[in-house]
Amino acid sequence: MEEVIVEAFQQSQKSAQRHNQLANKLKKAHTGCKDPAQFNESFLKCLQHALVVFKREPAVERALDFAVRFALLTSGEEGERNLTSFLLKNMLALHSSRDKGVRLRSVEIVRKILDKMDDDVELETEICDEITDVMLIRLQDKLPAVRCHAVLALSRLQDPNDPDCPVQAGFQKLLTDDSSPDVRRAVLAHIFVCSTNIDLVIGRTKDVKDVVRRTALEVLAQRVSIRSLTIAQRHQLLKYGLADRSETVRQACKAQLLPAWLQQCDGDLVQYLQRLDVESCDEWVEKSVIVLLERSSPTEVADNFLKRPECSRIVESIRSQEGNSTDEARNLLDSEVAFYWKCLCQHLRDRGTSAEEQLDRVLPEGSCLCPFLSKIARDTQFSSDGSDVVTRIFILQQLFKIASLLDLADEAGRRRLQGLVCELLVADGVPESLVPALAACLRVVENSHEARMCLLLEVISDLHLPMTEQTMDADQLQQTMANMSLSVEHVPLEALLKCLLVLQELLQDITHPALSPALSSLAETMVLPCVQTPDPLLREAAFRCLGLCCLLSLDFARQHFLLFLQAMEVDVEDVQKTTLKVVFDLLHTYGLNSFETDGGSDGASSNDAEADTEEGGAPAEVKKSNVASGILSAVSRYLDSQNEDLRHICMQGFAKLMLAGRLISSKMLLRLFLLWFNPACDDDLLLRQTLAAFFPVFAFASRSNQEQLGNILLPALTTIWQAPDNSPLASINVNDLTQLLIEFTDHRQLQEKARAGTADLQETTVHEDMAVKVANKLLTEEEDIDERTLCRVLSLLILMPSSNVAEELLALDNQIQEIASDKMALRYLTKFRANLAGSGKVSRVGKTPVSRMRPSTTRKTTVTRTTNKSAKKKGKSVVESEEEDEDEAEDVGASPVATRQTLSRGCKGSKKAVEKQLLFESSSAEEDVNDQDCDSSE
Numbered sequence: 015m016e017e018v019i020v021e022a023f024q025q026s027q028k029s030a031q032r033h034n035q036l037a038n039k040l041k042k043a044h045t046g047c048k049d050p051a052q053f054n055e056s057f058l059k060c061l062q063h064a065l066v067v068f069k070r071e072p073a074v075e076r077a078l079d080f081a082v083r084f085a086l087l088t089s090g091e092e093g094e095r096n097l098t099s100f101l102l103k104n105m106l107a108l109h110s111s112r113d114k115g116v117r118l119r120s121v122e123i124v125r126k127i128l129d130k131m132d133d134d135v136e137l138e139t140e141i142c143d144e145i146t147d148v149m150l151i152r153l154q155d156k157l158p159a160v161r162c163h164a165v166l167a168l169s170r171l172q173d174p175n176d177p178d179c180p181v182q183a184g185f186q187k188l189l190t191d192d193s194s195p196d197v198r199r200a201v202l203a204h205i206f207v208c209s210t211n212i213d214l215v216i217g218r219t220k221d222v223k224d225v226v227r228r229t230a231l232e233v234l235a236q237r238v239s240i241r242s243l244t245i246a247q248r249h250q251l252l253k254y255g256l257a258d259r260s261e262t263v264r265q266a267c268k269a270q271l272l273p274a275w276l277q278q279c280d281g282d283l284v285q286y287l288q289r290l291d292v293e294s295c296d297e298w299v300e301k302s303v304i305v306l307l308e309r310s311s312p313t314e315v316a317d318n319f320l321k322r323p324e325c326s327r328i329v330e331s332i333r334s335q336e337g338n339s340t341d342e343a344r345n346l347l348d349s350e351v352a353f354y355w356k357c358l359c360q361h362l363r364d365r366g367t368s369a370e371e372q373l374d375r376v377l378p379e380g381s382c383l384c385p386f387l388s389k390i391a392r393d394t395q396f397s398s399d400g401s402d403v404v405t406r407i408f409i410l411q412q413l414f415k416i417a418s419l420l421d422l423a424d425e426a427g428r429r430r431l432q433g434l435v436c437e438l439l440v441a442d443g444v445p446e447s448l449v450p451a452l453a454a455c456l457r458v459v460e461n462s463h464e465a466r467m468c469l470l471l472e473v474i475s476d477l478h479l480p481m482t483e484q485t486m487d488a489d490q491l492q493q494t495m496a497n498m499s500l501s502v503e504h505v506p507l508e509a510l511l512k513c514l515l516v517l518q519e520l521l522q523d524i525t526h527p528a529l530s531p532a533l534s535s536l537a538e539t540m541v542l543p544c545v546q547t548p549d550p551l552l553r554e555a556a557f558r559c560l561g562l563c564c565l566l567s568l569d570f571a572r573q574h575f576l577l578f579l580q581a582m583e584v585d586v587e588d589v590q591k592t593t594l595k596v597v598f599d600l601l602h603t604y605g606l607n608s609f610e611t612d613g614g615s616d617g618a619s620s621n622d623a624e625a626d627t628e629e630g631g632a633p634a635e636v637k638k639s640n641v642a643s644g645i646l647s648a649v650s651r652y653l654d655s656q657n658e659d660l661r662h663i664c665m666q667g668f669a670k671l672m673l674a675g676r677l678i679s680s681k682m683l684l685r686l687f688l689l690w691f692n693p694a695c696d697d698d699l700l701l702r703q704t705l706a707a708f709f710p711v712f713a714f715a716s717r718s719n720q721e722q723l724g725n726i727l728l729p730a731l732t733t734i735w736q737a738p739d740n741s742p743l744a745s746i747n748v749n750d751l752t753q754l755l756i757e758f759t760d761h762r763q764l765q766e767k768a769r770a771g772t773a774d775l776q777e778t779t780v781h782e783d784m785a786v787k788v789a790n791k792l793l794t795e796e797e798d799i800d801e802r803t804l805c806r807v808l809s810l811l812i813l814m815p816s817s818n819v820a821e822e823l824l825a826l827d828n829q830i831q832e833i834a835s836d837k838m839a840l841r842y843l844t845k846f847r848a849n850l851a852g853s854g855k856v857s858r859v860g861k862t863p864v865s866r867m868r869p870s871t872t873r874k875t876t877v878t879r880t881t882n883k884s885a886k887k888k889g890k891s892v893v894e895s896e897e898e899d900e901d902e903a904e905d906v907g908a909s910p911v912a913t914r915q916t917l918s919r920g921c922k923g924s925k926k927a928v929e930k931q932l933l934f935e936s937s938s939a940e941e942d943v944n945d946q947d948c949d950s951s952e
Contacts, residue, residue: 016056018043023060026080027073037084050094057081057097058104065108068115078119082126089135102127102141109148118160121152125167146171146181153184158194165197169204182211189214195223202229207237216247220699224260231255231263235270240278245291252290252298256305268305276306284322287350293408296353303357312362312369316376319358324351332378332386340386344393349405352412363419373419380420380427384434387413391438407445414451418458432459436469439516440476446512453519463525470520471532474540477513507549513540514555521562529567537563537570545577550586557581557589561596568608571600575609579648591659597649598667605676606645646679653685662700665689669708673715684726688733691751694742713758717780720759724780727755727807728791735798748800752807759784760812781811782819789826793833801834805842813849820850 022040026033047053061081067074081101088097101123108120124145145167152164165188173179185205192198198218207215215238218230231251240248255267279285283303290299307315320326324346331343355376362373390410414435422428435456438444453470460466517536529537537560544556557578564571578600582593600609652664668686671677689695690705712719730751737743757763759780788804813823827847834840 019053019056019060022084023077023080027077030076030079033076033080033083036080037087040084041087044088044095044097054094054097054100058101061101065119066113066115068118078123078126082123082130085127086130086135089131098127098131099138099141102137102145106144106148109152114157114160117152117155118157118163121149121160121163121167124149125163128167128170142171150180150184153188158192158197161188161192161194161197162200165200165204172206174206174208177210182206186211186214189218195221195226198223198226199229202226202233207233209242212238212242212247216243216250219251219254224258224263227254227258227260227263228266231266231271235266235274240275240289245289245294248290249295249298252295252302256298256301272302272305273309283318283354284350287353292353293349293404300353300357303354304361307358307361312365312372315358315361316372319354319376322351325355328355329376329378333382335382335385340389343386344390347390347409349408349412352409356412356415359416359419377416377419380417380422380424380431383413383417383420384427384430387417388434391434391441391444403445407447410448411451414448414455418455422459428459432456432469435459436473439473439512442508446508446515449512449515450519453516453523457523463523466523467520470516471536474513474516474520474536477509477516507547507552510540510544510547511552511555514544514552514559517541517559518555518562521559521566524566527566529563529570533563533566534570545581550589553581553585554589554592557592557596561592561599564596564600565603568604571604572609575600579645583648587657587660591663594649594652594660594663594667597645598663598670601645601667602670602674602676609645646682650682650685653689658698658700661698662704665701666704669704669712673708673712678718678722680722680725680729683722684729684733687723687726687751687755688730688743688746691746692742693745709754709758714763717761717764720761720764720780721783723755724759724784727752727784728787730755731800731803732798735800748803749806752803753810756781756807756810762812778819779812782813782823785811785813785823786819786826789823789830792830793826802836802839802842805830805834805836805839805846809842809845809849811846811849813846823850 018040022036026036044050044053061077064074064077064081085097085101088095090096094100105120105123108116111117111120128145149164149168149171152160153168155161155164165185168181168184172181172185174182176182182205185201188197189201189205189211192201198221202215202218205211205215215230215233219227219234221227221230234251243251251267251271255271256264258264258267275289276283276286279289283306286306287299287303290302292299310318320329328343328346328351331340331346359373359377362369362376387410390406390413393406417431420427420431422431435452438448439452456466456469460469517540521533541556541559541563544552545560547553547556560574561578564574575597578593578596582590582597585593649664649667652660653668655661655664665686668677668682672679672683686705687709690702690709695701709723713723714720731748734743734746734748734751761779761781785808788807791799792801792804813820824847827843827850831840831843834843
């Protein structure tokens with residue numbers, strides 16, 4: 015009997031096509047066997063050879079599949095002849111094995127049995143309870159592959175109706191806390207989505223891994239109805255799905271989520287828009303509608319629009335221009351239909367000449383649309399119902415966006431639309447929210463910049479001063495602006511706010527950076543008095559206009575720069591945000607030294623503010639100017655603000671200044687780097703993503719940027735080591751921090767242009783400079799340094815066996831080895847010496863050798879001896895976490911879920927060979943961990 019089982023296992027490893035035949039043949043032998051217990055033991059003995067193989071091998075996978083297939087053939091039998099129960103009990107007993115291969119394969123077999131078991135098969139209650147208990151324990155396994163199989167095994171044991179279901183609780187914990195993306199993805203694919211975990215599933219659309227975000231969108235599209243989501247959740251999914259940086263995630267949102275939602279709305283786009291509340295979030299809803307329209311041809315989308323009775327009736331009524339028809343169209347036009355109409359017209363216009371005929375079908379002429387716009391605008395001004403006003407304002411915004419798509423070849427229609435826009439801008443009842451839409455429409459109607467500027471200045475004059483009947487030219491307008499009263503007390507706040515909004519649109523439309531006399535006079539007579547008003551909304555608009563004026567003139571900016579700093583310190587939150595943005599825009603445009611007390615330069619230089627050229631120092635240029643140093647100190651304090659918006663504005667502002675070369679500051683770079691690693695900012699996704707995008711671009715742009723990053727290595731480590739125990743900085747993983755800095759300072763990662771410009775000018779690489787500084791740091795008398803971390807940094811640096819630098823570093827290495835007392839530190843130093851000697855080993859960061867650069871001959875070497883604390887608490891915690899991370903990295907790399915390798919080795923072999931393999935693995939486990947910890951090439 016044993017020979018038959020062995021033969022079946024050997025044949026099953028060759029091809030999966032014979033599994034049915036082999037299983038049926040073995041089933042006959044199992045049925046005729048008089049001793050089922052002996053058969054089961056022989057079967058388990060053959061299966062045990064496959065349990066010790068951790069890596070994915072085709073032969074092993076086929077053997078396991080055959081064993082599961084045969085075991086399920088006996089699931090209907092009773093007693094010892096039920097091989098399924100026997101196999102489950104034995105695999106569950108192996109779940110706590112110390113061998114990772116045994117743990118993985120035992121859990122995998124249980125998962126495969128439960129996965130392939132028919133729904134009508136019944137298991138004993140004791141076995142089901144034991145499976146649940148064991149798999150819940152394996153959810154906390156060290157190996158991600160084991161956790162994945164445990165998730166799959168528990169997928170059929172969930173009880174969504176039980177609020178205390180342990181399986182659901184375990185899945186939710188993995189979904190939020192597990193470090194492996196494969197595990198989080200497996201949980202998403204197999205969790206039963208209900209009201210208790212829907213927020214967690216939606217939260218995975220912001221996961222750090224794109225495969226997890228894509229899986230979350232696919233699960234939501236397939237299992238969750240749009241009616242089960244709140245409006246805020248729908249908007250969130252649209253935003254994160256359509257704006258994702260990964261093309262695969264965006265494609266999942268476009269190809270699965272949006273069509274699923276539209277299908278749940280019976281394919282009706284108007285009903286789809288009603289589910290999304292277009293008035294509260296029109297940007298992402300518009301993009302989603304455009305995506306859905308792109309799935310059909312222009313003829314189909316136009317036909318679908320005109321098939322709706324209300325839509326076709328609206329277009330016909332506007333074209334007929336009859337009084338009753340216009341009233342009917344106004345009553346039929348709601349927010350969703352207007353938004354749908356606008357998106358359709360925009361989509362057809364973007365399709366170009368191929369959709370011109372279809373655009374003419376859905377878009378009336380300008381001479382017909384203007385009277386309809388005028389009537390809706392009058393109704394909006396004199397309506398008394400507040401909710402109706404909001405809806406009509408939104409409808410009017412969409413209609414003016416439609417008007418901007420008109421063919422303006424008809425001069426009469428163009429003039430009529432231009433007059434309507436100017437009339438509505440000065441009308442009393444038109445709200446301020448319509449000003450951007452009206453200005454955008456005017457920008458399309460009037461192509462000439464000078465003529466458009468005169469029209470907007472005339473609108474401002476009519477709003478600020480009594481209406482004049484005669485038309486003024488540019489010179490008369492400038493004179494009128496100069497004669498405006500400095501007092502704004504007698505002008506209504508609504509009129510002033512509309513004046514400022516119109517002025518803002520005018521300033522944003524200027525193409526030539528120059529402040530004309532009319533605009534300068536307008537800023538002095540209207541904008542500056544509005545800055546002093548008690549109304550915060552008016553002050554915020556005034557500061558925005560004043561900032562736009564400052565961007566047009568450096569002298570004007572110098573006059574009012576301190577006003578922005580003062581408002582940034584003492585004003586309300588909205589004004590602080592606006593003024594902080596203005597300050598960074600001015601610094602980015604003109605440079606920091608343009609605002610010094612002595613007048614500075616003309617702002618032509620890109621390296622204007624060098625706040626730190628060395629560690630802890632400041633150049634003489636900034637020290638001479640109290641204003642320049644005060645600007646940096648006043649602005650940088652918002653990096654620690656409790657307000658996330660202010661912190662984001664400050665962080666993005668400094669990042670832009672450094673990328674543009676306007677600010678060279680090692681201290682500021684250190685603050686941003688520690689802010690990125692600060693555990694207190696783990697929940698601030700925008701900050702982390704922005705800095706994650708900033709640092710690689712900044713580092714690989716030029717050699718000087720890499721030198722700045724190299725200068726912050728030791729200050730960053732010192733800050734972490736000296737941080738109090740209750741500080742979040744004390745919990746930063748210094749290994750991750752140093753590893754990332756080493757990658758950023760690798761000169762081989764420089765852009766081709768930057769590398770070509772600096773290769774012949776620099777005598778040493780950044781890593782060689784860092785090596786000398788780190789080695790000198792190890793030889794100081796400071797007590798708070800961690801010699802293991804610094805020695806690890808030395809072993810990871812990419813060094814060239816250059817003449818002078820190599821000799822200097824070898825001398826420093828001899829000094830360090832005399833005082834080093836930590837065993838791991840000595841291992842790192844051995845690798846460091848091997849790199850210096852050019853032994854051919856490649857560090858973890860580098861993979862290819864590069865050409866050598868001439869070393870520097872003027873370098874000071876510190877040889878001071880000191881006593882390092884090798885048994886500190888921090889050092890010990892680093893050791894433990896480092897060894898665990900290395901072991902985890904090995905396990906993940908060998909995980910069958912993460913990798914798939916093709917091997918030819920089978921499962922057959924003697925018991926002695928298997929025991930020898932297990933003995934070798936257990937005896938070399940500790941050595942493997944140590945070797946991996948020291949050898950940074952893995």
